[in-house]
Amino acid sequence: MRLLKKQPTMIKSLRISFFALSRSTDLEIKSETSINKIMNDFFFTFAKEIDYENKKISIEQLQKNTEDLRNRIDSIVQKYKSSNPIINQLNTYFNDLKNNESFFFLVNSSITNEQSFQLYNYLSTLENNEDFKKASKEMDELFGDLRNNYDIIAFNEGTRNKIGEPDKSKRVCRFCNRKYGEVTFRKVAHSISEALGNKKIITNDECDSCNEKFGTGIENDLILYLNLYRNVFGIKGKNGIPKLKGKNFEILNSGKSKIEIKYFLNEEEKNDPSFNDFKVRLETNQNIVIQNIYKTLAKYALSVLDNKYLCDFEKTIQWINHEFDSENLPKVAILTSYELFTHHPQLVVYRRKKTDNNLPYAVAEFRFIFLTFVFIIPFSSVDKLEYSNEDNFNEFWTFFKHYNSVEGWKFNKMNDTKPRKFTMNLNFELRNKE
Helix, strand or coil, X not given: CEEEEECCCCCCCEEEEEEECCCCEEEEXXXXXXXXXXXXXXXXXXXXXXXXXXXXXXXXCEEECCHXXXXXXXXXXXXXXXXXXXXXXXXXXXXXXXXXXXXEEEECCCCCHHHHHHHHHHHHHHXXXXXXXXXXXXXXXXXXXXXXXXXXXXXXCCCCEEECCCCHHHCECCXXXXXXXXXXXXXXXXXCCHHHCCCCEEECCCCXXXXXXXXXCHHHHHHHHHHHHHHHCXXXXXXXXXXXXXXXXXXXXXXXXXXXXXXXXXXXXXXXXXXXXXXXXXXXXXXXXXXXXXXXXXXXXXXXCCHHHHXXXXXXXXXXXXXXXXXXXXXXXXXXXXXXXXXXXXXXXEEECCCCCCCCCEEEEEEEEXXXXXXXXXXXXXCCCCCCCXXXXXXXXXXXXXXXXXXCCEEECCCCCCCXXXXXXXXXXXXXXX
16 A cells, blocks of 8 residues: 655644554644644655655555664654654554554544454454455455444544544533533543543543433442452552452452452351362442443443434433333343453444344444453334344344354343342362463
8 A cells, every 4th residue: 555645735733543453543733833844754754765856755554563663753752742742652652562563554544434444354364464355255254244234433442532522612411411501521521431441532521410420320330340350450440450348358459460369257157167268259348230230331332422323312311311220121242251351441332324123223342351241222212123022132143243153152131220239259279380
């Protein structure tokens, strides 16, 4: 792939995108005084050929993260970091990429979902030394019908997004429909709870009142459900790695490759000679409502949708806001797989393009550590079928081939509205060091 660029005229903004398998990022620079100089430096840094006579630069969009490139990038950072602090992100980005990892360099380009899919597929085949045409055919067989029927948006550790209205004075809360002036928008509303490690994906149009209500309400149930994993894997929230403390245990992760677990035996366990001290039941002091976990997952998905689609989810928002509960919810598919391990929460939302009433209007995938949750966003006004019905759910699951081709899924009902004491079971094994 090749771009041919002339010497740039005066421009007011510059958007540079780096697209890699391990991480992608965007850099937007809006400094009118130095932007042309920065653009020139970038073009020279990534240039393959320079024609000084005709003032043309030939740039390969496909690049490799070499040590020489990192040094040249660092020179740009050092040159402009004072006047454009955002450029400091580049050193972090390229140091995070693997040495010699391939990536695409794109300037002022808007990448569609289809193009993003193709770029990802190309880099994947390049890394695995596979035939691109053959892999593309296999991917089309697996994802072709899905891409034809659904728009797909994805958010991961490489995403830095602010969803919704940027102008605070024009904001209308997507969860209570109140305008700026009726409510405030001072706080940063994380689309996925900050406690789960999300720092970058922000929803502009979630008001402070809703942010407070969700943060002390339904989101707490999902966070409680995932607390043990947050601690063990060192996921930092607003206040760092959480310390866990319950009726009979304490768990502390210092962040220095050491996890301390204290378990306090009760009198029955102390006097029981058959007690197996490698299987323990940790009792928390908190209650959990399972349906709130589903509500939180749906709330995450609605937090990243373009607000022009929210009119299709008015009843869903009422459900999230506790205006009603329901026993008739679709099952939530949960997969445990260390092959899909991620330190940063990931979210994928599928919104149906066509009026195929045999498929759900909106589906989402949420990944955290080694857990993947796949769920239908319920109560959409566009849906005509009831997906709590086993046959309808099975038809949906069969259509999403990339999920049903993987073994190990468990399908959980998350319709329980009764608060229950949350407990965790830990099983330890003695293993031979060899």
